[in-house]
């Protein structure tokens with residue numbers, strides 16, 4: 102049996118290795134359009150490769166996938182994060198989990214994962230062809246014909262693991278698969294605003310951010326950057342809102358509640374209590390709600406509250422303005438920036454095109470798809486790679 106895996110990335114390698122283990126007598130070839138293998142694995146996780154996540158239950162994993170979500174439940178039950186860590190450990194790669202549940206190789210070096218995969222490829226005599234860019238696919242009665250500019254290959258079974266390549270999506274569309282238009286996910290918001298100007302590096306523990314005119318609403322840490330705002334709260338919004346924000350051309354408004362979950366009435370009442378119980382206290386020296394001091398001072402300045410003003414002299418107008426800024430600060434977002442280059446693409450081959458029990462295309466026999474080529478994407482935390490490992494494993498067991 103001849104198998105061709107198109108794409109020498111995470112999903113392609115993992116699928117090929119597991120097929121080879123299950124079917125030692127099959128002839129497996131990975132074709133890769135560049136001269137580099139596993140290049141995204143190399144740069145992933147800042148060079149450390151956040152290979153998976155420490156959460157293990159499928160029900161805990163699914164909420165991290167804006168595209169895919171519940172449909173992936175069975176996938177993670179069959180081959181989840183714990184199975185991936187066991188898989189690596191069995192092949193000599195130990196992993197460790199950090200406090201936020203991200204899992205890395207114990208060496209903290211992505212090369213460890215690459216070396217492991219390359220060793221497995223050699224062990225199972227998998228053929229690798231680099232500089233082989235697939236230009237067209239054709240199914241005949243008996244097999245698949247894969248053509249590059251210089252060579253034509255034939256395979257009984259074909260695995261597509263081309264990642265987020267627009268050219269490959271076009272080829273798949275021409276083959277007859279339906280594609281959800283790709284848009285970026287995981288980006289930060291560009292904001293030019295006096296309230297955050299020159300305050301890059303300031304971080305907030307837990308804020309709530311809403312996108313005006315949508316249902317998008319997230320809580321979590323927030324970070325002021327050179328270009329605007331980032332941090333988990335923003336990245337979650339960018340992932341869940343990837344499609345909607347693209348239609349807005351990344352121009353929209355956000356409302357920030359710096360207190361996390363306090364209502365305007367609660368904050369007003371706290372400020373009035375402070376005014377009567379500590380009338381001499383200078384507000385500028387006592388940031389509330391764990392707000393970093395530099396930002397607190399900036400907000401007071403923005404609300405025209407002098408740094409020497411004692412709490413007892415706060416006017417009703419000043420209190421109202423501060424309440425608004427703390428619970429419903431309105432900011433204009435104009436554009437997006439890439440988060441540490443760790444963008445992923447939302448979109449790809451429609452999930453309804455594949456049988457999720459096998460990852461075989463429903464309308465094309467002997468054609469399987471894994472990884473970012475599919476319309477699956479996740480938040481940061483090792484979830485994007487996990488989607489590659491889980492699909493690759495299921496293909497290998499069912500092909």
Ligand SMILES: Cc1cc2nc3c(=O)[nH]c(=O)nc-3n(C[C@H](O)[C@H](O)[C@H](O)COP(=O)(O)OP(=O)(O)OC[C@H]3O[C@@H](n4cnc5c(N)ncnc54)[C@H](O)[C@@H]3O)c2cc1C
Nearest residue numbers: 108110111112134145146151235263264472473483485486
């Ligand atoms: C900077 C960065 C850091 C990241 N860090 C993490 C992380 O730490 N943890 C995590 O979970 N996720 C991370 N991600 C996301 C993760 O890298 C991807 O989700 C994952 O690599 C997708 O794997 P894939 O095999 O589907 O695609 P890729 O890894 O992109 O592989 C696809 C391969 O197919 C090849 N190809 C494309 N078209 C053709 C063709 N026509 N013919 C032949 N070959 C072709 C490409 O050249 C490529 O080598 C990161 C992403 C980036 C950009």
